Amino acid sequence: MESVDYIVVGAGSAGCAVAARLSENAACRVLLLEAGRRDNHLFISMPAGWGKTQDPHSRFNWAFETDPEPGLGGRSVPLPRGRVLGGSSAINGLIHICGQREDYDDWVVAGAPGWGWAEMAPYFRRIERNLGSAASGHGREGPIAVSDIVDPTPLAEAMIRAAEQAGIPRTSDFNGARQEGVGYYQMTADGARRCSAAHGYLRPARGRANLLVRTDAVTTGIVFDAGRATGVRYRHDGREQVTGARAEVILCAGAIGSPQILMLSGIGPAEQLRRHGIPVRVDAPGVGANLQDHVVVPLMWRLRDGQPSLNSRLGSVRIVLEVLNYLLRKRGAMTIPAADVGIFLRTREELTRPDVQFHVMPLSGELDSDARKLHPYPGYTLAPNVCRPTSRGQLSLASADPLAPPRLQMNYLSTQYDIDTTVASIEWARRIAAAPALAAITAAETCPGATAGTRDQLIEYARRAGTTGHHPVGTCRMGADEGSVVDTTLAVRGVAGLRVADASVMPRLISGNTNATSIVIGERAADFIRAGRR
């Protein structure tokens, strides 16, 4: 049987960091298994390509779906996740956010000592190669390139001015000393080219003889010997294969993949495993619990005719010119990530830190996000989400078939706090849209529309329009307590030789987008492993 020192399952944000760092030691043999394929595709490298890879039919997307969500009027929500080298960092919206320092200090309070801001800050610097205008304190030598927006739309300045007029201070750096403010996002890109974790970590490591990267390899379970993980079972080349791990197996399959693989391997809630005929190795009720995600509520306005927005530039003929502009000059609409402008604000004066984030987009489209059809007129979207939602869901097995998607019940908008803060965020969006810089060029609010005036109508709209913020986390919670799935060195409780390192270990969602934090978790896992080996 083939055998290596370390097997890393999943080549996503965290997995690429783990595999690249462990293979820096030429004496260690590392196998990186990825269910998806290689990543050489324009829709991955070109920032605006993320609109295409989100499509449920994209071959780079697992295209999960939630169960019907009671808090969203019984709708199931599509949940894209990257299935490709780079994982979700290859299909995400490219927005680079580290979160608030209090987020990590809260992790310590929640029972994860050693994961406070003091410990995390050096890692955020380590992963980053900031090529843009961000102030001092950023990494300049790391593997993940971070750039300024290349070609902001003319509308962006009007949006920033309007937010300032509404009382939000302008910021040049959401990852600086203070997150609060309105300004341009930075993106994980080398100029106008996406820098996924595969791009940043695996490409430079590609010449290493001790790093094996196997794509189209779907892990179906972990092999154990007397309570120790000794290898991995996976489907590759049309057959079931097993590779041994002399030192450790590290699961980096993401907040959906990692708990599923644990459960398929007998680590999970005993009752649930028995129901599916899976022998119980460790009764771990925490596996799959604590599922959290941001819920985004898109609000849209129609601009006066002739005003600049991406609606006309992304129409059927013009989009060809935009793609050409990207290919030839690396300029234009295709260089824009999920949003060019961001806002972090406090919905109430007495709060000490932002409780709402906005993605501000220079376009508008049909609410049915599956179709992603742009309006035939110019428009813009303000898309707020609660920074730290308190709703919790769970992931459970739909079947013991490793190829069947698990069940995802997110329980979006199920707490009073989430509902109240969402309503406050909609009111803030309207305040920004009514400020002179936007009011002067706006024709009308289209979604929800000016007739939705009462609190109940706003809640009804949030339930009708709310959708995933693409940040599921928490399903293999890290902590010092016995109820956590992994300890604070990310080792799985109840077995030896097995860790989880990805977004699933976050005890709580951070205030912002989750890619950078997931990469940092991968970096820290590699350090724990290397320290143990020494």
Ligand SMILES: Cc1cc2nc3c(=O)[nH]c(=O)nc-3n(C[C@H](O)[C@H](O)[C@H](O)COP(=O)(O)OP(=O)(O)OC[C@H]3O[C@@H](n4cnc5c(N)ncnc54)[C@H](O)[C@@H]3O)c2cc1C
């Ligand atoms: C559409 C979208 C937009 C987003 N926008 C942003 C953004 O703008 N900014 C930001 O910071 N964050 C964003 N995110 C979130 C961010 O990308 C994720 O939080 C982060 O990538 C998670 O990293 P991870 O390592 O936990 O998982 P992933 O990066 O998802 O990696 C998991 C990997 O494991 C593989 N895998 C899963 N199961 C198996 C198996 N059984 N066998 C083998 N391999 C397996 C997957 O194919 C995948 O490659 C977005 C995410 C999505 C999907």
